[in-house]
Amino acid sequence: MTRPASVDDLVRGVESGDRALLARAITLAESVRPEDASQAEEVLGRLLPRTGGAIRAGITGAPGAGKSTLIDSLGMHLLAQGQKVAVLAVDPSSAISGGSILADKTRMPRLALERNAFIRPSPGGSGGGGVTRRSREALLLCEAAGYDVVLVETVGAGQNEIAVARMVDCLVVLVLAGAGDELQGIKRGILELADIVAVNKADGDNVAACARAQAEYALALGCARARSSSWRPRVIRVSGLTGAGLPELWRLVEEHHALSLRSGELEEQRREQRRHWLWERVEESLQAACRAHPGVQARLTQVEKDVLEGRITPAQGARALLAAFGAGDA
Numbered sequence: 001m002t003r004p005a006s007v008d009d010l011v012r013g014v015e016s017g018d019r020a021l022l023a024r025a026i027t028l029a030e031s032v033r034p035e036d037a038s039q040a041e042e043v044l045g046r047l048l049p050r051t052g053g054a055i056r057a058g059i060t061g062a063p064g065a066g067k068s069t070l071i072d073s074l075g076m077h078l079l080a081q082g083q084k085v086a087v088l089a090v091d092p093s094s095a096i097s098g099g100s101i102l103a104d105k106t107r108m109p110r111l112a113l114e115r116n117a118f119i120r121p122s123p124g125g126s127g128g129g130g131v132t133r134r135s136r137e138a139l140l141l142c143e144a145a146g147y148d149v150v151l152v153e154t155v156g157a158g159q160n161e162i163a164v165a166r167m168v169d170c171l172v173v174l175v176l177a178g179a180g181d182e183l184q185g186i187k188r189g190i191l192e193l194a195d196i197v198a199v200n201k202a203d204g205d206n207v208a209a210c211a212r213a214q215a216e217y218a219l220a221l222g223c224a225r226a227r228s229s230s231w232r233p234r235v236i237r238v239s240g241l242t243g244a245g246l247p248e249l250w251r252l253v254e255e256h257h258a259l260s261l262r263s264g265e266l267e268e269q270r271r272e273q274r275r276h277w278l279w280e281r282v283e284e285s286l287q288a289a290c291r292a293h294p295g296v297q298a299r300l301t302q303v304e305k306d307v308l309e310g311r312i313t314p315a316q317g318a319r320a321l322l323a324a325f326g327a328g329d330a
């Protein structure tokens, strides 16, 4: 293990765009050890003035929709334009399988070799609905390190899109043609969050099917309620594999960014995201303090047991624990 880096080392390292120190700053931010928390907060606090400058885009979609492949190609396109690209790949399955962190990294084989790219695979798992507890910190650290674009890859699974939508400026949802139930159920909910829908894998024999899917999605989005006064969600056909449509996809992302910047919606959205983040942290800290409280601990096992076995309601259990914590109104 390398020598622990000081707060000064990390701040200076991130400021100078040192990828190894950026990675260590993110590791510190992701740490669950209470003794790391204040250091992590200090690092980010000092770097805060340097944040906010990137285009933050979420790339989400079902498992296998082609997110990593697309990010690899799109990232290369952005690098060719002289942009620095950071990728946060949040992989909720890796908490279980343990093995897919590497798999995700290797699925961006070209980008992984580039000096002006930074790829951070993060295990998903607890909290935040699959998007890691500290993805936002990681995103801000990447901005402070001078990345012009931060792409957040996350597997579409309901809560995940909501969590990722709360940290990015623009949500790109990848869909596939011919899945049959494209416009049903949960997907409709996801569409409500999408700024751009990209029908992916539009290559080879699949192009015609993708064109039909594009028309269907355009129709569905046209019927949806407008969320923004400056932007109507758009549908585009792309292929991460061949790169077809990716320059157009990025132009849409930039157009969305420019319009929401001009209308003030970008700042408003980021403000709301920070408000949400604040309260999420309050909840997280309160819960941790509550669990650690000796009075709560003394009653925890029994109260949990009573709730689990149906002797008291969860509300009654919560009231009992909060009373022990000194925060109840009982």
Ligand SMILES: Nc1nc2c(ncn2[C@@H]2O[C@H](COP(=O)(O)OP(=O)(O)OP(=O)(O)O)[C@@H](O)[C@H]2O)c(=O)[nH]1
Pocket (backbone or CB within 6 Å): 061, 062, 063, 064, 065, 066, 067, 068, 069, 070, 104, 107, 155, 200, 201, 202, 203, 238, 239, 240, 241, 242
């Ligand atoms: N034909 C075609 N195949 C693609 C395309 N993009 C990805 N694939 C294939 O689809 C499979 C999944 O690609 P990934 O990029 O790993 O998909 P992903 O959405 O990142 O997958 P998870 O991270 O596991 O959810 C791989 O076998 C790719 O080769 C594409 O544009 N066209």
Ligand SMILES: [Mg+2]
Pocket (backbone or CB within 6 Å): 067, 068, 069, 104, 107, 153
């Ligand atoms: Mg992937």
